[in-house]
Amino acid sequence: MITVNGLHKAFRVAKRSSGLGQAVKALFHREYKVVEALKDISFSIEPGEIVGYIGPNGAGKSTTIKVMSGILVPDSGTCSIMGYTPWEQRVSYVKHIGVVFGQRSQLWWDVPVIDSFELLRDIYNVSEQEYRSNLSLLTETLELQELLGIPVRQLSLGQRMRCEIAASLLHSPSVLFLDEPTIGLDAVSKIAVRRFIQTINAERGVTVILTTHDMSDIEALASRIILIGKGRLLHDGSLQGLRSQFGTRKTITADYRTCHRPLVIPGASMLSWSPERAQFSIDTGETVVSEVLAVLSSQVELVDVTIDAQPIDDMIVQLYKEYQLS
């Protein structure tokens, strides 16, 4: 369905140091720095997949989305989506995709949401029947009934984002690109958006490519993640795979009766200590949890013990470090 092969894109960025002297100099001679946003990116995506596209800021996520949605022309490489090359057959291609840029708006600011929807219906030439059924599905799952008659400028961010997502699905696209769809949303709106993404994926078989910095989005939605950093592809596979590769650390929190001697546990690194509570981090590949517990109970009188898997956020930080991205 989607095949991306050897994508390259470099940007030329004007640069100068601060100060008047440099500013004057830049008037006559401007120096440019070439930033390679994408270096040899290749992957392929099957119909009906939900793929989380992650990476630190400036990794090239949005650049890839823009190339895949036909906005940017790459320097080299091929991309075939449903048989189209996005930047060459842009007009006929974009009928089949929906795009949400979390930081931008596609709705008309001064008119009620429904007017924007009707304009999109006419822009995409959607038949009245299809429009009706899509609109009723969208209003129901995204809870838009009360929002449709309100001018966009009066909507809150969460309300607007739900409308933005609805707007990109009115023409029943088969691929949906979501560029940070949950940015700035509260917990309730985030969950509504996630549930909705799952619904359209399950019921309509829409392929979803999603970029986000919120790892709980990825955990809730994506069975497959593609990790890029500094324009290179670093990991392509399941979240589980990533976990077993990097997520072997566990955190042990122990509460015990007051004890002023510091604890010494072989094979575990201490994260925090107080006379009543201590936290350790262990690598399950090297240390066995039961041994740590045995040593612990021999040194203090345990009241409570909790063992947590490493949060996915930490895993990503570790991963970035591993690849020296941050």
Place this chain on the structure above:
Amino acid sequence: MRMYWSVFKLRLYNGMQYRSAALAGVVTQFFWGFITIMVFEAFYSQALSQPPMSLPELTSYIWLKQAFLVLVMLWIRDNELSELITSGNIAYELCRPSGLYNFWYAKLLAQRLSGALLRCSPILIVSFFLPYPYRLTLPSGSIAFLLFILSLLLGLLLVTAISMLIYISVFATLSPSGSFLMFAVLGEFLSGMIVPIPLLPEWLQNIIYTLPFHFTADFPFRIYSGHIPAHEAMTGIVMQVVWLGVLLALGKWLMSRALRNVVVQGG
């Protein structure tokens, strides 16, 4: 086609929302119209030789200019479009199954029409009932009137095509005000919006007649008053169509070039 109609409709509704702006516009245009006519009247009363345009012709010219200002003025500016470019929201416009040029052209056209619809009739009606020399005279004949309507509409298409070039230049300059200032001041003068072209020195007229700007305003207004006779108007209209073709083709070509280099930064 349905798409363009829909954009047009939405713009029209949107533009008609701003009633107080329209009212303020009408008042300003009346005021400005009176002052201009008074100035010209003073000049005419002291004229040593026969001016190239009679005072009633000039008065009609000025009232039409005031009434259809939004239709033919080059500096009428759509902030939405320039914001799309500078803010990067153009990303969405590029995800639409349509050529961007046509899409924007429809938006600009609609903006001008919606503005003019509210403003032109009060000015036209009132100025018909003013005493001499401020009265707007009837068109010089029914053929002249039809030719006037036709050339005004072509002028509208032409001025929209010219303003598209300004928007396209924003891709390069990223500064709408700069682009507009440069084009608009020059364009306004060259289209006869400040001083009717027949009143300018001959060498300047010769230059202006080789450019497309005067076809947007000066030309239709002079057809109305009969200053340009019907047979000359016919050739002028043909020239309008030719210029329109040239400017549309140029705009589309420049737009496709600009889009190949467009970089939407951030986010």
